[in-house]
Amino acid sequence: MLTTNPFDDDKLREECGIFGVSAASGSGAALVALGLHALQHRGQEAAGITSFDGHHFHTHRAMGHVAGNFDRDDVIRALPGSVACGHVRYSTTGETALRNVQPLYAELSTGGFAVAHNGNISNAMKLRRELVRRGSIFQSTSDTETIIHLVATSSYRTLLDRFIDALKQVEGAYSLIVMTPEGMIACRDPLGIRPLVMGKLDDAVIFASETVALDVCGAEFVRDVEPGELVIVQGGEVRSIKPFGPMAPRPCIFEWVYFSRPDSIVGDHSVYSVRKAIGAELAREAPVEADLVIPVPDSGVPAAIGYAQASGIPFELGIIRSHYVGRTFIQPGDKVRHLGVKLKHNANRALIKGKRVVLIDDSIVRGTTSLKIVQMMRDAGAAEVHMRIASPPTKHSCFYGVDTPERTKLLAHKLDLGGMTDFIHADSLSFVTIDGLYKALGEANRADIRPKYCDACFTGDYPTTLTDQDESGPSVDQFAMLAERVI
Template sequence: MNNFSSTATAARERSLRDIELHGEGDTLREECGVFGIYGHPDAAAITALGLHALQHRGQEAAGIVSFDGHRFHSERRLGLVGDTFSRASVIEGLPGENAVGHVRYSTTGETILRNVQPLFAELNAGGFAIAHNGNLTNGLTLRRELVRQGAMMQSTTDTEVVLHLVAHSKRNRFIERYIEALRAIEGAYALVSLTNKKLIGARDPLGIRPLVLGELDGCPILASETCALDIIGAKYVRDIEPGEVIVFDEKGTEIHKPFPPQPPRPCIFEYIYFARPDSIVGGRSVYEVRKGFGAQLARESHVDVDVVVPVPDSGVPAAIGYSQASGVPFELGIIRNHYVGRTFIQPTQTVRELGVRMKHAPNRAAIEGKRIILIDDSLVRGTTSKKIVRMMRDAGAKEVHFRLASPPIIHPDYYGIDLPDRGGLLAATHSLEEMRDIIGADSLAFLSIDGMYRAVGEPGRDPANPKFSDHCFTGDYPTHLTDQTQVEQPQHQLSLLAEAS
């Protein structure tokens, strides 16, 4: 086994230990969030507020890079946005009218400062900062080629590959170098970049990752979601189109479309889990779509019960939709504690088994003696679901039925979602009845794939022309998976593990 494989194996073992200690094994890990603003005197403060709104997309680290017309300024820290950027002294240290920011999600790799974005480098054309949401499916292949050519990598993220591709380009204009770099990469990306003169946004040709354009006091804003515009009172203008590169400078706006047009395939998980409920994604209210998932689930797999109970917080909209469609009362049968830290260590098996109660507590008055349906957004390993079912029974529930507002996840993701390999996905290795038995429910059902499509306004899934990236359910990956066929690696991380020299 080579050094890289050994590193990958060690990381997976650390991940399993984290699951055992912290109970984090049954949730989808968030992606990343990006934000950029051009020409506003309060650029850094506005960027910090935008990142606050995007905090759900990444809780591991946050960073902002600003430009004051002469110098770039950078502040990147591990932790939540408020841990660093709520302090006036930090914002004052980020002067200038232009800024870009990033929140990073937790991965199975190391948590180290050098991976915190935006990344920054001095190129022959001047300073260049870049923030990335997504994952490059040929990032390792490109990285190894760049290293062979003499590149010295300072981080272990695939984002740095884009920076080096721009630096290596022989094109005359910076935007031509930038586009040449985009032509070389594969996978999913929403990029926000800052130079001495420009703010640049780019979205992958299939539009897998979201990126929106807003305006505040006449100044353009780029952000992962509309909720980041709402928090600062900005006007939503439009979505950045798939494959579009948009440039803002003192001369105005310049649009490039360097890729042949093709049917878009945005990620369906933005609606299922990632986006904030108050965001508008692809012209659809995330909240209404999630209610639609629940309503469709009620039509497909309802049983006679007394109350509908969401698994908070992501299961709440779907549970409301289920309740409205079925006529069964909605109750908050589980109360979530929002003040649980991620670093709490549970030292003994007895305490470890009680760990789920730190985050979720039963509302006995709402469930005791009743037949309940639990609604959650998705099922990964099943570990948390099993604990919640047991909690409901211990609190006196007469029957516990479990419903998932998405289809079974049976394939890994390579576009930025931190999912286990196929062997770690419960639905990929067990039948429906086996899964029901494992989590201890009286019945178990998932939303159908066609039902998922109907909930977003489509007649069903057209196998010849699917409207979304739904590969986790279908195995239909919309891009080349170059790294998966050429190198052994962690298959779902946004951050690449360093290869020993």
């Protein structure tokens, strides 16, 4: 199998998405499945739902998309109850296997415990080694399971105190939805690196990674779950506690660049509007004489609109995407493999021939995608091909729940701007500056303020300690090594 989308194999992967509902008027699992459909862009590797019927927990987990796994009546009927949570996954730690699909579930001394996690625990390997020495037996290679064992082994009496005790031992990024016989808990890490919102549908309380999942369910947006906050839902009662000391939030800036759906609102900012504003900043910072502005579909579209409007250069769809082709295609030979790329994206040759084009994309990771796109424009007869990127150069790996290549494999780490331009065979290449990115979010220059976002993939300024990374070195993925040993 080989991906047919030439623009999918060189992206920062969309971490994970979580959705939970407490006290749904009908089937909680059906509502969760609907919400997960809206969050499918955050993880296409696997999906899972756990429900609670007041007496027993029920779980269904599967590899693949929500559609085909959770659009069947028999699956939803096997997940009874008005309380449920779900997860869509793209793995950043642990191998691709059913045992790592979330929600993870365990029977503790306090009863059932299910957890869905978006993020990455940056000291999970150290904690895991300590827990194993104390007798814990792990069933997965996921960092999320560490939380379950910390709760299980805590010396505190109540489940809530045990959960807080566990969270105070972990580093990194997490948005969590937890189900217990007592109720549902939703929380974010003290820096709020990963997003989480709260909504309401009749008497049901809903939590989701993005507001678009609330929209799809017909739910009303209530507010963001605040950084360092635990929201506890028990029956009809909703209460909030903040067990951590105050910290300046640092939400992931890449949510606005690429991860979130354009129709979501993240941190009071319309994702679509921010992406347009990034494109406008890019046009002001890196103008070029050209005939057409062309987005790399689909993530480059809003920034391309902003670039076109600010520059006065016409916006056109120079790359046409087919929406009727799956993500993979069996390719029996080199010739078919090469042609298979065009199944999903193809140049609009009549539009491009003889034109000077500006291609707008959200990021460059390894550079292989940009090389293919530039060549596609050349093959279609473009007179000039200029590349403009709606984020700063990605020079550093992410350790907060985003699947990033090793730093040594990042094009912007290996090459300067001229080298990158030559590598992708473009006539010119420019990235929006980090200050331009902050301006698009309504902020001052980054250098003039305390950084308000996690922008470590651009700046190397990591907002937390990275215990596992510091102990293992910059190029060792300990969970990947563990997965190889236990497969």
